Amino acid sequence: MQVSVETTSNIERRMTIGVPAQEIDQAVQKRLQETARTVRLNGFRPGKVPMKVVKRRFGDSVRQEVVGEVMRDQYIKALQEQDINPAGWPKFEPKTMEEGKDLEFVAIFEVLPEIELGDLSKVSVEKLTSEISDKDIDNMIDNLRRQQATMKEVKRKSKNKDVLTIDFKGFIDGEEFEGGAAEGHRLTLGSGQMIPGFEKAIQGGKAGEDMEIEVTFPDDYHNEDLAGKPAKFEVKIHKVEEPQLPELDTEFFKKFGIEAEDEATFREEVKKNMERELKQAVSNKVKNDVVDGLLESTELDVPAALVDQEIDRLRQDAVQRFGGQVDFQQLPKEIFQEQAERRVKTGLLFQEVVKQNDLKADPAKVDEKIQEIASTYEQPEEVVAHFNSNSEQKSQIESSVLEDAVVDFVLDKAKVKEKKVKYEEAVQAGQPQR
Numbered sequence: 001m002q003v004s005v006e007t008t009s010n011i012e013r014r015m016t017i018g019v020p021a022q023e024i025d026q027a028v029q030k031r032l033q034e035t036a037r038t039v040r041l042n043g044f045r046p047g048k049v050p051m052k053v054v055k056r057r058f059g060d061s062v063r064q065e066v067v068g069e070v071m072r073d074q075y076i077k078a079l080q081e082q083d084i085n086p087a088g089w090p091k092f093e094p095k096t097m098e099e100g101k102d103l104e105f106v107a108i109f110e111v112l113p114e115i116e117l118g119d120l121s122k123v124s125v126e127k128l129t130s131e132i133s134d135k136d137i138d139n140m141i142d143n144l145r146r147q148q149a150t151m152k153e154v155k156r157k158s159k160n161k162d163v164l165t166i167d168f169k170g171f172i173d174g175e176e177f178e179g180g181a182a183e184g185h186r187l188t189l190g191s192g193q194m195i196p197g198f199e200k201a202i203q204g205g206k207a208g209e210d211m212e213i214e215v216t217f218p219d220d221y222h223n224e225d226l227a228g229k230p231a232k233f234e235v236k237i238h239k240v241e242e243p244q245l246p247e248l249d250t251e252f253f254k255k256f257g258i259e260a261e262d263e264a265t266f267r268e269e270v271k272k273n274m275e276r277e278l279k280q281a282v283s284n285k286v287k288n289d290v291v292d293g294l295l296e297s298t299e300l301d302v303p304a305a306l307v308d309q310e311i312d313r314l315r316q317d318a319v320q321r322f323g324g325q326v327d328f329q330q331l332p333k334e335i336f337q338e339q340a341e342r343r344v345k346t347g348l349l350f351q352e353v354v355k356q357n358d359l360k361a362d363p364a365k366v367d368e369k370i371q372e373i374a375s376t377y378e379q380p381e382e383v384v385a386h387f388n389s390n391s392e393q394k395s396q397i398e399s400s401v402l403e404d405a406v407v408d409f410v411l412d413k414a415k416v417k418e419k420k421v422k423y424e425e426a427v428q429a430g431q432p433q434r
Contacts, residue, residue: 003078019103088305110303115352118297123414125289130426149243158240160190165239211235281430310340361398
């Protein structure tokens, strides 16, 4: 086998491989003999089909099959000989594959990039601090009650938190615009579901009322054709409903998995959950800032094969979120491209920080994280036992702890600025980036 490797970019390689004709021809002949023993053709007894007939009927397809297997096997062998670590599977381009001639083919593939980390001291991280007030707990309990609320239709003017059933139609410069109309839409006033000003403008409207309102799309609106433009909406209010909130009793508490006899105990459990959420949000915000800093300070070529693999994972996740009702192939790759590239870059950069600094997942922190997860279940000891007996599950925890170690390492060198914010702002800022 003859091998030559050409570097065509920072991460792309073209490997040309030559295989002697005798090796291919012998493999083809052996496969044809196997075919002759098993093939059934009209006019011939099983196992008695002449080789020239077998070759005429199956020679081309057998040769293609053998060449495909040889290219795969020789490519893997060549990678080992050349000590090359590819990122994904290659594209094969046969150059010669005729009978009696040496096989020559090109394998085009990508390799993992060589990474030179940027100056970590220039990475800026904003670390949020927050406290959970009684008002925050009140708001959380109010949200929980609204999740379990029943609706009562009312004839009065609508007010904040009411649910309206409306038809609406939007116009810009007197012309309807795409996506600006709906019928039978249920809208909770004050939810922020619509563009700024819309909900406030229809608050006070009653069932059966027709309204015309004027609003302006935000300058940063996701649809650039609408961003910053004034619009008029024709709104028809069909129904106004008022939420009927459930009582704070033991039956209500159990709906959220909390065994409490009184409101004070329930509030304490709610506060514990909020503290866990706050801690996770602060951690997520720090990690997002660390990732942003690494990405900004380090130039990095991304292997397309790894991005494609990540896109497939994201598409599968999306299918599961839709309850399997959406076909995998119906989701365009483009909508996941940016997210997939960020994930791949992040993974490569974290791996490089781990490698350069010999970071490890601290076993004590692995146990601590397992205990933290288990504490949210009714039988925590069973959860701990499950993680410790399931190597795959425990490996995921170890990977998470190792990521935390990378974040801590970067934080030690980065410019960290603390900022005190309200609970809701901290939770919102800490939403994980998809």
